[in-house]
Amino acid sequence: MADVVLTYDVGGTKTAAALVDADHTILDTVVAPTPAADGPDAVIATIVDLASTLRGRTETARIRAVGIGTAGVVDVSRGEIISATDTFTGWPGTRLADRVRDELARLGVGAVPVDVQNDVDACALGEARHGAARGASNVVVVAVGTGVGAGVVVDGRVIRGARHVAGEIGHLPIAGADHLRCPCGRPGHLEALGSGIGMHRHYLSLGGDPGVADARGLAARAAAGDATAERALEESAAAVGRALAGVATLLDPECIVVTGGVTGIGEAWWLPMQRAFRREVIDVLAGLPLRRGELGGEAQLYGAAAAAWDRVDGES
Numbered sequence: 001m002a003d004v005v006l007t008y009d010v011g012g013t014k015t016a017a018a019l020v021d022a023d024h025t026i027l028d029t030v031v032a033p034t035p036a037a038d039g040p041d042a043v044i045a046t047i048v049d050l051a052s053t054l055r056g057r058t059e060t061a062r063i064r065a066v067g068i069g070t071a072g073v074v075d076v077s078r079g080e081i082i083s084a085t086d087t088f089t090g091w092p093g094t095r096l097a098d099r100v101r102d103e104l105a106r107l108g109v110g111a112v113p114v115d116v117q118n119d120v121d122a123c124a125l126g127e128a129r130h131g132a133a134r135g136a137s138n139v140v141v142v143a144v145g146t147g148v149g150a151g152v153v154v155d156g157r158v159i160r161g162a163r164h165v166a167g168e169i170g171h172l173p174i175a176g177a178d179h180l181r182c183p184c185g186r187p188g189h190l191e192a193l194g195s196g197i198g199m200h201r202h203y204l205s206l207g208g209d210p211g212v213a214d215a216r217g218l219a220a221r222a223a224a225g226d227a228t229a230e231r232a233l234e235e236s237a238a239a240v241g242r243a244l245a246g247v248a249t250l251l252d253p254e255c256i257v258v259t260g261g262v263t264g265i266g267e268a269w270w271l272p273m274q275r276a277f278r279r280e281v282i283d284v285l286a287g288l289p290l291r292r293g294e295l296g297g298e299a300q301l302y303g304a305a306a307a308a309w310d311r312v313d314g315e316s
Contacts, residue, residue, distance in 0.1 A: 002021060002060060002061050002062065003021070003022055003061075003062050003064050003312075004019045004020060004021050004022075004027065004058075004061045004062065004063055004064065005019070005020050005063065005064055005065045005066065005067055005305050005308035005309055005312070006018075006019060006051055006054065006063050006065075006066045006067075006104075006109075006308075007019075007020050007066070007067045007068070007069075007301050007302075007304040007305040007308060008047060008050070008066070008067070008068040008069065008070070008301075008304060009069050009070075009119060009122070009297075009300035009301050009304065010034060010043065010047070010068060010069065010070040010071065010119070011034060011071055011119065012034060012036050012071055012085075012087040012088070013033065013034060013036075014031055014032065014033055014034055015031070015032055015033075015034045015043070015046050015047065015050065016029060016030070016031045016297075016300075016301060017029070017030050017031075017047070017050035017051065017053075017054060018030075018054075018301045018305070019054055019058055019061055019063075020301070020302075020305035020308075020309075022309065024129070024130055024302065024305060024306070024309070026298065026301060026302075026305075027058065027061075028054055028057055028058055029301070030050050030053050030054055031050075032046050032049065032050055033046075034046065036087050036088045036089065036091075037087070037089050038089065039089050039090045040090050040091060040094045040096075040099070043088070043091075044096075044099050044100060044103060047068075047100055047103075048100075048103045048104065048107060051104055051107060051109065052107060055107070055108075055109075063104075063109050063110070063112060064112060064308075064309075064312045065112050065113040065114070065115065065308040065309070065311045065312045066100060066101070066104065066109075066112060066113070066114040066115070066308060067114075067115045067117075067122075067303075067304030067305050067306070067307045067308030067309075067311075068096065068097075068100065068114065068115065068116045068117070068304055069117055069118065069119040069121070069122025069123070069300040069301075069303060069304040070096065070116060070117075070118070070119055071084060071085070071087070071088060071091075071118075071119055072084035072085075072088060072091055072092070072118065073118065073164050073165055074096075074116055074117055074118045074121075074164060075164050076115070076116065076117050076160055076164070078095070078097070079095060079096055079097020079098060079114060079115070079116040080093070080094065080095050080096065080097070080116075081093065081094045081096055081116075082164055085183065096114075096116045097114040097115070097116045098114075100114050100116075101114045113308070113311040113312070115304070115307040115308050115310075115311050117158070117303075117304070117307060118149075118151075118164075119300050120141075120143050120149035120150060120151050120167065121151040121158045121160070121167065121303070122151075122299070122300040122301075122303035122304045122307070123141060123143055123151060123259065123293075123295075123299040123300050123303055124139065124140075124141035124150070124151020124152070124153055124158055124167070124257075124303065125151065125153065125158050125302075125303035125304075125306050125307060126295050126298070126299035126300060126301070126302030126303030126304075126305075126306065127139070127141045127257045127259065127293055127294065127295055127299055127303075128141065128153045128156070128257075128303075129302065129303070129306045130295065130302045130306070131257070131293060131294040131295040131299060131302070132255075132257045132259075132291040132292065132293055132294040132295075133153075133254070133255055133257050133291065136253075136254040136255055137153075137154075137155050137156050137254065138153065138154055138155065138251070138252070138253045138254050139152075139153040139253050139254060139255055139256070139257060140152055140153075140167075140244075140247055140248075140251060140253045140256045140257070141153070141256075141257040141258075141259065141293070142169060142240070142244065142247075142256065142257070142258050142259070142260075143259050143260040144194060144195065144196075144240055144258065144259075144260040144261075144262040144263060145195065145196055145260035145261040145262055146195060146196055146197055146261070147170055147183070147191050147195050147197075148169060148170035148190055148191045148194050148195050148240070149167065149168065149169065149170055150167040150168070150169040150247070151167050152166055152167045152251065152253075154251075169190060169243060169247060170182070170189060170190050170191030170194075170195070171184055171186075171189045171190070171191065172189065172190045172243050172246065173188050173189060173190075174188065174189065174190040174193060174194070174239050174242060174243055175239075175242070176193060176235060176238075176239055177189060177190065177192045177193035177194075177198070177239060179205055180192035180193055180198060180201055180202060180205065190239060190240070190243045193235070193236055193239045194236055194237075194239040194240040194243065195236075195262070196214065196215035196216075196261060196262045197214075197215070198236060199215045199218060199232055199233060199236035199262070200212070200214050200215050200218055200232075202232045202235065202236055203218050203228060203229060203232035203233075206228050206231060206232055207228060208221075208226075208228045208229060208232065209221070209226075209228075212229070215262060215265075218232060218233060219233060219265045219268065219269070222268060223268065230268075233265070233268060233269060233272075234272040236269075237269045237270070237271075237272040237273040237276070238272050238273065238275070238276035239276075240258075240273050240276075241272070241273040241274060241275065241276030241277035241278075241279075241280070242276050242277070242280050244256055244258075244273075244277050244290070245276070245277050245279075245280035245281040246280075248277075248281055248285050248288055249281070249282055249285065252285070253288070254289075255288065255289040255290070255291050256288065256289070256290050256291070257291045257292070257293050258270075258273070258290060258291070258292060258293065259292070259293025259295075259296075259299065260293070263292060263293070270292075274290055277290060
């Protein structure tokens with residue numbers, strides 16, 4: 001019977017689950033919509049349903065541990081959600097590790113260790129162990145999508161901070177964002193300008209066409225020569241680059257990995273981000289590599305699996 005871990009990526013719109021073996025190979029994956037607005041019971045029921053589906057398709061596997069990467073601020077030591085956006089109704093205060101362990105035990109999985117961490121931290125661990133930063137011990141992984149977040153890996157392990165918010169790069173004050181309000185309610189933060197949503201809002205503030213619905217549409221307009229779209233895209237990307245220069249100076253990582261949906265815009269985003277980083281970073285860090293993420297949407301699954309296998313190894 002093969003030993004595996006059961007791993008999850010719990011996002012605002014979908015939840016993915018996978019079985020991952022001891023060689024860190026994803027054996028099977030299943031996805032379902034996340035009923036985030038329906039409360040913790042509904043989300044946990046989805047987690048259990050996905051486990052049931054996977055077990056039914058791989059009956060010879062023995063689940064040794066569970067790893068979960070989830071939206072929200074997580075107290076990893078307790079497996080508890082500390083805070084979350086309004087997308088997840090009632091998510092703060094959920095003792096997710098305990099709840100999932102109990103529900104899976106009823107399913108016949110057994111009383112296995114359950115590791116819960118923030119989804120961007122899981123992404124960082126995935127890229128550090130098995131993706132663009134494999135082989136490096138000290139890494140920053142930045143995800144730029146609807147929001148902006150980061151995971152910080154030091155000596156091969158993700159650091160969480162005293163209040164579980166290490167890596168919340170999206171809330172760094174950044175020049176050029178004073179006219180935009182961050183989701184936290186404060187103006188002038190990186191996420192307010194550097195995220196996909198922030199880029200689009202910046203475009204509208206510059207007098208852009210209200211008929212452009214989102215950052216994807218903005219990127220298409222920029223590619224077609226819309227000067228306002230080009231400006232918004234480049235200024236948003238440059239804000240991320242400047243923030244990364246500050247992060248590099250503070251942490252001195254071996255490399256910085258940049259991933260997330262906004263990076264999918266391509267060179268039109270990457271080049272102004274990279275130029276801004278190189279302009280601002282101090283001379284001793286001039287050669288610090290900026291790498292594109294390699295694992296895409298599976299990074300969280302790989303990272304959650306790595307944490308789960310660490311739990312197994314720690315109890316061996």
